[in-house]
Amino acid sequence: MLLTLVDSQKIYSICITNYNSNDSIRPSIKSIYPLLVDEKFETVVVDNFSKDGSFEYLSDLFSQKIITHLISLRCNRGIGRNQAFKSSSGQYILANIDTDVIYDYKKILGAIKEYHSRFEGKVLSVYGMMIIPYKTANLLQGWKNLDRHEDNEIALNAFVHNLHAQDLSINVVKEHLNRNRDLVSRFKVRYQHYRDFMRIGFSPSDANIGELFKVEFILALLFYRLRPSFRYREFSEYLKIWKSQIVYGEVSKNLDNIEEDIN
Numbered sequence: 001m002l003l004t005l006v007d008s009q010k011i012y013s014i015c016i017t018n019y020n021s022n023d024s025i026r027p028s029i030k031s032i033y034p035l036l037v038d039e040k041f042e043t044v045v046v047d048n049f050s051k052d053g054s055f056e057y058l059s060d061l062f063s064q065k066i067i068t069h070l071i072s073l074r075c076n077r078g079i080g081r082n083q084a085f086k087s088s089s090g091q092y093i094l095a096n097i098d099t100d101v102i103y104d105y106k107k108i109l110g111a112i113k114e115y116h117s118r119f120e121g122k123v124l125s126v127y128g129m130m131i132i133p134y135k136t137a138n139l140l141q142g143w144k145n146l147d148r149h150e151d152n153e154i155a156l157n158a159f160v161h162n163l164h165a166q167d168l169s170i171n172v173v174k175e176h177l178n179r180n181r182d183l184v185s186r187f188k189v190r191y192q193h194y195r196d197f198m199r200i201g202f203s204p205s206d207a208n209i210g211e212l213f214k215v216e217f218i219l220a221l222l223f224y225r226l227r228p229s230f231r232y233r234e235f236s237e238y239l240k241i242w243k244s245q246i247v248y249g250e251v252s253k254n255l256d257n258i259e260e261d262i263n
Helices: 025-031 052-063 077-086 105-117 134-139 152-161 183-199 209-213 213-228 233-244
Strands: 002-004 012-018 041-046 069-072 092-098 101-103 124-129 129-133 164-171 173-176
Touching: 002 152, 025 101, 041 052, 052 069, 069 077, 077 152, 077 233, 092 101, 092 105, 092 134, 092 152, 092 183, 101 105, 101 213, 105 124, 105 164, 105 209, 124 152, 124 213, 129 134, 129 152, 129 233, 152 164, 152 233, 183 213, 209 213
Parallel strands: 012 041, 012 092, 041 069, 124 164
Antiparallel strands: 002 069, 092 129, 101 173, 124 129
């Protein structure tokens, strides 16, 4: 199901995925509300058939024209993010926005300014989100069919094409609203973490010694091949840079030619 408001093209598309986040979605949406009602932004939400009332809350926001597109789709994170991207019309994607995180919208605006002045045209990873030109996301064929690490996969893809940039000193997150999970759920999340990391290139040589003996790591190593893989030979190089948190990917640009999009 796709609900869409007809509107002129926006500059920025806030792409959100949601699944059963009724306990956190209201403070999360409230934290970025000034962006949702800004004429430069549109908001695209993909909901994975939530049954806890969060979809009804999103539907109410859509009826108030606060959300531009609302899509109900059986999906994992990667498919959901890709559908949000494909349904967007902005020139730039603000990606990996989740409904279990409280954001600092002023820092999101600051990240956008930094993007245009230092990283224009690149896929920029900051702490809490990514900024990606729509044309570049299309060139990279969007987000892949992954439960976890879909953000690392598209960053890796950009890295291979010399299109990735990183500045993890830029932090747009105020608080992670961690959901309470039972032991089985926590084990499943850790297993998916390792399994999908391996699907994009992580190997035992990249792991810490302690990880090699974890049950979830061993199971992931045995079974990750049962799902489609998007492995990159450059994974270890990318991982080293990511863990170092160095700033890289800045582009030379005449600041006099930058159009001021954010007042």
